[in-house]
Amino acid sequence: MTWNLANKLALFGDSSMIVEARIACRRIMKDSISTERSKKAQEIASNPSSYKVCEGCDSIVGSGAITCPNCHGYRFDAEPSRVVDQAIFLGARKQTSVTVEDLS
Numbered sequence: 001m002t003w004n005l006a007n008k009l010a011l012f013g014d015s016s017m018i019v020e021a022r023i024a025c026r027r028i029m030k031d032s033i034s035t036e037r038s039k040k041a042q043e044i045a046s047n048p049s050s051y052k053v054c055e056g057c058d059s060i061v062g063s064g065a066i067t068c069p070n071c072h073g074y075r076f077d078a079e080p081s082r083v084v085d086q087a088i089f090l091g092a093r094k095q096t097s098v099t100v101e102d103l104s
């Protein structure tokens with residue numbers, strides 16, 4: 001939608017407006033990514049017993065994981081309050097390494 005607007009503006013030759021539209025578009029994309037992340041964080045926080053926190057790299061992994069898929073560490077903190085804290089922390093952070101792929 002925003003890209004169509006940018007293209008329309010291009011027809012009028014106002015390049016500064018195109019740049020603004022592109023920045024707005026990028027901002028929307030960034031927002032949707034962080035929404036995804038906070039959704040995941042909420043999911044983890046609402047079910048902390050299914051997850052644990054890696055002592056090596058602070059990733060959140062599935063409670064069934066034997067080693068951390070990120071750093072191959074084998075020490076975990078399964079304390080639910082720690083998992084919730086970490087989920088909120090990772091959810092709020094810009095870049096994250098939440099790994100919840102190993103749920104088996």
Ligand SMILES: [Zn+2]
Nearest residue numbers: 054057068071
């Ligand atoms: Zn790790």
